[in-house]
Amino acid sequence: MSFSLPFKYITADELAEIIKSKPASALKDFAVVDVRDSDFAGGNIVSALNYPSDTFHATVDELVKKLEPVPKVIFHCALSQARYIELFLGPKAARIYAEIRAQQVPNPSTAQQVYVLRDGFSGFQSKFRHDPELIEKFNKYYHD
Template sequence: MSFTPPFKYISAPELAELVKKTDTKEVQVIDVRDEDFTGGNIKGAVNSPSENFTQKVTELVKEYNEVPKVVFHCALSQVRGPKAARKELDPDSKQEVLVLRDGFTGFQQLYRDDPALVEQFNKMYHD
């Protein structure tokens, strides 16, 4: 018996395409990094630190329940991002819950020079 997580992964290029679609609110990015949020983020991302995420998850679900895709990530999306994605989804929701493969680290390596995709980038925190 294998374990199938209740979410799928999304690649950085797939997410970049969704973030650039400014005419619709098709995606909400939830960044669960803690103090490592400093130094840049995906444009429009909401920071909900993992250290108090459990207390805020119900509020987040209500706030973004009309958004078709919710993408969670942390620095590498190996622990905090996937853990947050598992807690978020209402079983009756039509919302698609995704985790950003390679997290912000992978995303910023590709797009840190694109202000349409990355805000407040500070190279000092990422090399």
């Protein structure tokens, strides 16, 4: 029995390249969905949408509608590990989103690829925390 995930992984460097590419723009060419809860206040990837894990099930329908025309959707939590997919919220949210989208948008106008940020926000901020084009509102209190 083979099991395939409804998403692919993307590295911090690949995401940084997407964000910095011109004329790529958030919510037109890509969307970053951050499912962290209160730790979102300690900084985030520029233009990230915060859909906290504790309310994700209640808001996923809205998110599917909002992101319907976006070709790349990148999910992350603090770590975005897949070994225990149900424990790490980035991969779990990406899976739920992809399943709901397949139900609600059977004939999408735009093909969409769903990604999970490898190593999550922790990995991304450790590499790019000093780059204001990539990270905003960073507070080291939350991350050191």
